[in-house]
Amino acid sequence: MTNRTYQRIYEVVRRIPRGRVATYGQVAELAGIEGRARQVGYALHHSPPRLPWHRVINARGQISAPASSDWGELQRHLLEAEGVEFDLEGRVDLKKFQISNFK
Secondary structure (H helix, E strand, O other), X not given: OOHHHHHHHHHHHHOXXXXXXXXXXXXXXXXXXXXXXXXXXXXXXXXXOOOOHHHEEOOOOEOOOOOOOHHXXXXXXXXXXXXXXEOOOOEEOHHHHEOOOOO
């Protein structure tokens, strides 16, 4: 992945509104790298400060990091602080909280 690709990913993530989420695949599509959801994860692992990385979850509506990990707990805490709700299985209702595609 090029730095320009990472920048496009970061631009998409910055546009996810507070209290909403996007999936890794959705971010990849919006960044012009459709089918490269895993690359979004790699980019977020190296993300710049203040990027709202916590708003990106998997296609099942779950946090990808183990819930018991520090990152998983932090991500859930940050999302809940923005009003995102989780069900008893730790999933977000994507119909309610997922962004619609923007360009």
